Structure formats: C-alpha cells, structure tokens
Amino acid sequence: MEEKPIECTGCNRKASIVYKKIKCGQIYSSKMCSSCPILESNIGRPCNDNSFTSREFDETKKCLACGATFEQIAREGKVSCSLCYQTFEEFLLYKLSESDAMPIKLDSDIVRKKTIPIHLGSSPNSLKGDEMRKKLESLKRALEESLSSENFERAALLRDEIKNLEKKMYGKQQKAS
Amino acid sequence: MANSKKLPNSFTSKMPWSDAKHPIWPATLFQLRRNLENRLFPEKLSLTDATAVLEEIKNLFSNYLTIPLDSLTPDEKELFFERFLLTEQFEKLEEARAFIVSEASNFLGIINLEDHLHLHLTSFENEFQTPFNMLQTIEKTVAKHLRFSYSSRFGYLTKDPFFCGTGFVVQAILHLPTLLHLEKFSQIIETLPRDITLKGLSADETYLADFVIVQNKYTLGVTEESILDSVYNTALILSEKELETRNNLKKEDIAYFKNKIARGYGLLKQSYAIETSEALNQLSMLHLGISLGLLESEKPFNYFDLFFSSARAHLKKCSKNKKDLKDNLCKKRAEFLRNQISSLDISLKNLYN
Numbered sequence: 001m002e003e004k005p006i007e008c009t010g011c012n013r014k015a016s017i018v019y020k021k022i023k024c025g026q027i028y029s030s031k032m033c034s035s036c037p038i039l040e041s042n043i044g045r046p047c048n049d050n051s052f053t054s055r056e057f058d059e060t061k062k063c064l065a066c067g068a069t070f071e072q073i074a075r076e077g078k079v080s081c082s083l084c085y086q087t088f089e090e091f092l093l094y095k096l097s098e099s100d101a102m103p104i105k106l107d108s109d110i111v112r113k114k115t116i117p118i119h120l121g122s123s124p125n126s127l128k129g130d131e132m133r134k135k136l137e138s139l140k141r142a143l144e145e146s147l148s149s150e151n152f153e154r155a156a157l158l159r160d161e162i163k164n165l166e167k168k169m170y171g172k173q174q175k176a177s
Numbered sequence: 178m179a180n181s182k183k184l185p186n187s188f189t190s191k192m193p194w195s196d197a198k199h200p201i202w203p204a205t206l207f208q209l210r211r212n213l214e215n216r217l218f219p220e221k222l223s224l225t226d227a228t229a230v231l232e233e234i235k236n237l238f239s240n241y242l243t244i245p246l247d248s249l250t251p252d253e254k255e256l257f258f259e260r261f262l263l264t265e266q267f268e269k270l271e272e273a274r275a276f277i278v279s280e281a282s283n284f285l286g287i288i289n290l291e292d293h294l295h296l297h298l299t300s301f302e303n304e305f306q307t308p309f310n311m312l313q314t315i316e317k318t319v320a321k322h323l324r325f326s327y328s329s330r331f332g333y334l335t336k337d338p339f340f341c342g343t344g345f346v347v348q349a350i351l352h353l354p355t356l357l358h359l360e361k362f363s364q365i366i367e368t369l370p371r372d373i374t375l376k377g378l379s380a381d382e383t384y385l386a387d388f389v390i391v392q393n394k395y396t397l398g399v400t401e402e403s404i405l406d407s408v409y410n411t412a413l414i415l416s417e418k419e420l421e422t423r424n425n426l427k428k429e430d431i432a433y434f435k436n437k438i439a440r441g442y443g444l445l446k447q448s449y450a451i452e453t454s455e456a457l458n459q460l461s462m463l464h465l466g467i468s469l470g471l472l473e474s475e476k477p478f479n480y481f482d483l484f485f486s487s488a489r490a491h492l493k494k495c496s497k498n499k500k501d502l503k504d505n506l507c508k509k510r511a512e513f514l515r516n517q518i519s520s521l522d523i524s525l526k527n528l529y530n
Contacts, residue, residue, distance in 0.1 A: 066221050080221045082212070082326040082334045085341070089330070092338050101339050102398040103372055119332030121343035121400045124325055157398070164402055 008033035057094070063087045093118070104154045117142055120161045136165050184253065185242055187282040192491075193260045194481035196301045200468055201416045202351050203481060205305065205408075206262060207312050209296040210335045210344035214324040218336045219274075219289040227273035227289050234288050237319050238277045241286070247271040255490035261285050261297055262350075262378070284315070291336050294319065303413075305347070305405045332397060342397030347404055349412035354387040354465045355422040356415070358437070359430060365418060372399065373411045379454065386457035386484065387465075391415065423469060435528055438466035442525065446518045450507035456487045456514060463518075466528070475522035483517060 008015045008031065015031035019039055032039045059070045065083035073079060073088050077095070085092060090111055097106040102118070117138055139162050146155040197203035212218055213230060222230065235243050246254070257263060257276060265287060277286035287295040296315055300308035319325075326334040332342035340346070356362050366375065374394040377384040391412045393404040426434070441462030444451070451459075464480040466472035485491050492510055 066217050077338070078336050079218070079334075079338060080336070081217045082214070082328070085328055085331050085334050085338075092331070096338060096397060099339070101395065103395050104398060114330065118330050118398055119328075119342050120398055121332055121345070121396075123329075123332075124320055124327050160403065161400060164400055 007031075008036050057088075057091045061087055103157055104151075107151075113145075132165065132168070136162065139165065183242065184244070184256075185278050185280050185282050187280060188256070188260070192479075192482040192485050193282070193299075194301070194485065195479065197481050198301060199303055199416075200352065200464070200480075201419050202303055202349060202412055203301065204350050205300045205303070205308070205412075206346075206348040206350070207296075207298040207300065207308050208346040208348070209312055209316055210292045210294075210333070210340050210346075211296075211316070211319070212293045212326040212334055212336070214326045216293065216326075219291065219293060220336070222273075222289070224273060230293050231273045231275055231288050233323060234286075234294055234319065235275065235277070237322055238286060241277045241279055241284070244276045244278065245271075246274040246276065252490050252493050256494060257285070259485060259488045259490050261299065262348075263287075263297075265290050265295065284311075286315075305409050309401070309405060340396050342395070343399065343401050343404065345393075345396055345401050345404055347393055347408040349391040349408050351389045351391060351412060351415055351419070352387055352461065352464065353384075353389050353415060353419045354461055355426065355430075355434070356419050357384055357387050357389070358433070359422065361418075361422065365415070369411055370407055372403075372407050385454055386461040388461075389415070426469075434462075434465065434469070435471060438462045438469075438471055439525070439528055442466070442472065442518070442523065445514045448511040448515070450505075451511040451514065452507055453488060453510070456510055457484060460484055460487065460514075471528045473524040473527065475524075476520065478521055478523075483514070486517075487514065 007013065013033040013036070015033055017032050017036075017039065019030050019032050019042065021028045021030075021042070057070065061070050062068070063079075063081065063084045064087070066080040068080045068084050068087075070088065070091065073084065073091065079085060079088070079092070093106055093111050096102050097104075106118075117135070120139075139158055143155055143158040143162065146152075146158060194203055213233075216222065216226065216230060219227060219230075249257075260282065274289040275287075277288065278284065283299050285297040287297070296312055298308050298312045298315075302308070328334060331338075333344040335341045335344050353362070356365065369375070372394050374392050376390045376392065378388045378390065379385040391408055393399070393408055396404075441459035444459050445456070445463065460480065460483055463472065464478075467474060467478050467480075486495060487510055489506060492506065492513060495513070496509060
C-alpha cells in the first residue's frame with residue numbers, strides 16, 4: 001500500500017520543509033509545504049525559494065571541448081576552455097555570486113533570462129554606434145526588470161552603467177560634431 | 178627549443194621603480210587577461226598548439242623583446258617576479274611559454290601561462306587614463322589580428338572565472354606606515370567601497386614593508402571605467418589620509434615612530450645577517466624617517482632602489498661572486514645594506530631632539 005505523503009501542518013498540502021521554532025527554550029518542529037502562507041508569515045518573506053543558491057546542478061555534465069567534468073570544475077574552481085563557461089554556466093554564475101566576485105547577488109531569474117546582461121565592460125568590437133545603442137537598450141530593459149522585481153541594488157548599478165554609457169555616446173557625438 | 182636569451186638593458190641600467198616620484202603612492206599596476214577564441218586554455222593545450230599560440234602572439238609584438246621561459250634560469254625568472262610584482266603561478270612546464278617585455282621594462286606580456294595572454298603595465302604617474310589607453314592600444318593591436326574568447330554573459334573568458342568579464346585588474350600600491358602602525362587602518366577599511374579589496378605584498382597577506390595594494394574586487398558586472406574610478410578614488414583617499422596622519426602626529430605617536438626609526442636605522446647599519454622581510458620592514462621605517470624629516474641624508478635616498486635591491490633575485494644579480502651567495506644571502510643582504518646606509522651619511526640629529 002502506498003504511504004500517505006506527509007502533509008503541511010499549516011494547509012494540508014504535501015510537506016517539503018521542516019520548520020523549527022524556539023520559544024521559551026522549547027523547540028517546536030512542524031513539517032510544512034514550500035508555499036504555505038503560515039510559513040511565509042512566520043519567516044517574513046515568500047518561501048517558495050526562487051533564490052539562485054538553492055538550485056541544483058546537473059553533476060553529470062562534461063565539457064565537450066576539453067573533457068572537464070562538473071566535479072573537476074567544482075573542485076579546482078578553474079575552467080579549461082571557453083566552452084566550459086557555456087557547459088557549466090549556471091554553476092559558474094552561482095559560484096561567482098556566492099563568493100562575492102560580482103557586485104550583485106544573482107537570482108535564478110537573471111540566470112535563466114539570458115538576455116539580461118551580466119558583463120557590463122567592453123566587448124571585442126568595442127561598442128561603436130549601433131552596438132552602443134543596443135547595449136543601452138538592453139541595460140534600460142534590465143533596469144526596468146530590476147525595479148519591478150525590487151532588486152534595487154542591481155538597479156542602482158545598472159543606472160550608473162547607463163549614465164556611463166550615455167556619457168560616452170554623448171561625448172562621442174560632441175566630438176563628431 | 179630555447180631561443181637565445183637577452184634581458185632588456187633596463188634590467189641592468191636601472192632599478193624597477195627608479196622613476197617613482199610620489200613617496201606614498203609610488204606605482205600603479207594595470208593587468209589585462211585574454212584568451213584566444215576556439216583554443217583550449219594553456220594548461221590543456223598540446224605542445225604543438227601552445228607553440229602555434231606563442232608564435233601567433235609573439236609575431237604581433239615585433240618591437241618588444243621575446244624571452245622564452247625555458248631559456249631563463251630560476252634566478253632570472255624570479256627577477257621578473259620581483260620587478261613586476263607578479264602573482265601568476267608558474268607551472269613546471271615551460272616550453273612554448275614566453276615573456277614579452279618593452280625595452281624600458283614598464284610593459285610585460287606573458288604568453289601561455291594561466292591564460293594565453295596577460296598584459297602588465299606599470300605606471301608611476303598618479304593618473305590612470307594614459308596608462309589605461311596604452312594598455313587598450315596594445316590589446317586592440319592584438320585584437321586586430323586575433324579574436325579573443327568572449328561571451329556576452331561572462332565577457333572575456335579567463336581560466337580563473339574570478340577574472341572573467343573585463344579581465345582587468347588595477348593595483349595601486351601605497352606606502353602607509355603611519356595608518357598601519359597607529360592601528361587606524363581597521364576603521365578606515367570599514368569605510369571603503371564594497372568593490373575594493375586591500376592586500377599586502379607578501380603571500381601571507383601581511384602588509385610587508387607597510388605597503389598596501391588597493392585593487393578592484395570585481396572584474397565581472399562592472400565596466401573598465403568604474404574599476405579605474407573606484408581604485409583611483411580609494412587610493413587617493415588613503416594616500417591623503419596617510420599624509421594627514423603624518424602631518425598631525427601626536428607627541429606620543431612621534432615618540433613611537435622615533436623609536437621605530439632609530440631601531441630600524443640601527444638594524445640596517447649594524448646587522449650581520451638579515452632576512453628579506455625584516456630588511457624591507459626596517460627600510461620602510463627609514464623611508465618614513467626621511468619623509469618626516471627625522472632623518473637627514475647627505476645624498477639622495479632612493480627607498481625603492483634599496484627596496485628592490487634587497488629582494489633575493491636582485492641581490493643575487495648585483496653580486497659579483499655568485500658562488501659565495503648560495504648559503505650566505507642574509508649575510509650578503511646585511512653587508513649590502515650596511516654599505517648603502519653608511520654611504521648615505523644619515524644624520525640622526527632631529528631624531529634625538
């Protein structure tokens with residue numbers, strides 16, 4: 001006979017989280033579902049975790065160009081070719097974000113939406129004319145998304161980069177005229 | 178195969194930082210990391226492919242001196258480390274790896290070490306735009322002929338993901354003895370911007386010789402301009418704070434430094450044998466003593482010349498009898514410093530007043 005799944009003590013859905021609370025020296029433990037509104041009110045934020053850090057990675061992945069495995073990359077913290085960046089993209093972004101190697105903490109939305117720029121510096125064909133305008137547009141889109149998701153830290157950073165880029169474009173136009 | 182080796186004349190004619198003018202902020206190092214497109218990174222390259230990369234890059238630097246790594250002795254390699262304050266890990270494999278160096282030795286390119294190409298530029302001006310433009314010009318010259326490994330998300334791709342994005346690191350090197358010794362530093366660190374990291378010259382992260390390296394913490398998610406601005410502004414603030422502290426030393430602080438300077442002078446003038454770290458730390462005190470006017474030298478005192486000359490490879494290079502040096506480096510260093518300090522005719526009159 002199939003066992004009945006453990007239910008959330010708050011709303012009777014399938015439990016996936018063990019929530020422990022210490023009150024007057026006593027530990028109270030309850031099993032709750034990840035979208036339980038009672039749990040949300042207890043911890044003061046949505047608990048259906050969208051943060052990047054909780055994501056799991058495909059540990060069987062292997063780079064087709066250099067043969068590097070997930071285990072190697074995770075152990076050494078270094079890659080062996082350009083394709084490694086594509087193969088282990090999510091893991092590398094997670095590592096960089098977690099190790100404070102980027103000015104902002106990434107969430108899974110930024111990682112999944114590959115159109116949101118993470119690299120803000122120069123590119124090989126260093127941003128001239130149309131490219132500069134395209135980059136400006138994508139930065140502005142990213143700013144709107146950051147504001148709507150209330151990621152103000154990232155929004156501030158993007159606003160500065162937009163200012164820098166506009167200054168560059170405006171400066172160039174002035175020189176040209 | 179090793180080519181015939183020739184070090185730049187500047188390696189023998191002058192010491193690395195003899196052009197440094199500012200006593201507190203003597204130099205800034207600019208570094209750029211790049212890899213070529215569609216190639217494995219150096220560690221995984223076959224010898225044939227690594228040689229091909231070396232040849233392709235080397236040919237673009239015809240005005241510079243190319244020095245294959247396998248043509249250098251360990252002492253000569255160390256000389257490069259000391260001169261350019263390199264932090265790269267040198268693998269055992271040295272074939273198909275090379276240094277490219279300018280005659281004035283303010284520019285160094287490293288081929289096939291951690292990445293296909295590292296560009297290093299040393300500047301002695303407290304102005305960032307000119308050296309940055311120079312570095313960009315060199316990079317663009319290479320980019321005209323060779324495509325760099327790049328992705329729109331990660332920017333320029335490097336072996337160590339911590340340097341991807343711009344691949345650009347700026348290190349302002351500051352001499353901050355009063356801030357460090359008066360323990361004001363921990364308070365100052367708390368006020369620094371988040372995108373800045375501080376480190377020392379030695380591998381154990383201590384501030385050897387009271388030097389503090391102000392470096393950008395991020396290479397991804399920031400622009401080159403913001404890196405330059407942030408390092409420049411922080412270095413400027415710290416050097417101004419050091420100057421302000423020196424100008425406003427309290428009576429008890431002056432007594433503390435007088436003691437330190439007098440001891441440093443005594444050690445350098447009288448030591449029989451001295452380790453590098455001790456020598457550099459005492460030289461720092463001597464430099465401070467001269468800056469504060471507590472010591473007066475008859476002849477020009479070039480702190481940075483003495484600083485580099487006391488380092489192992491430079492000391493070995495300057496020594497005539499190489500065999501004698503093997504077990505007696507500390508004795509040789511002490512002897513060198515005794516002679517140098519004596520020849521300066523330093524007056525301690527102000528120190529004891």
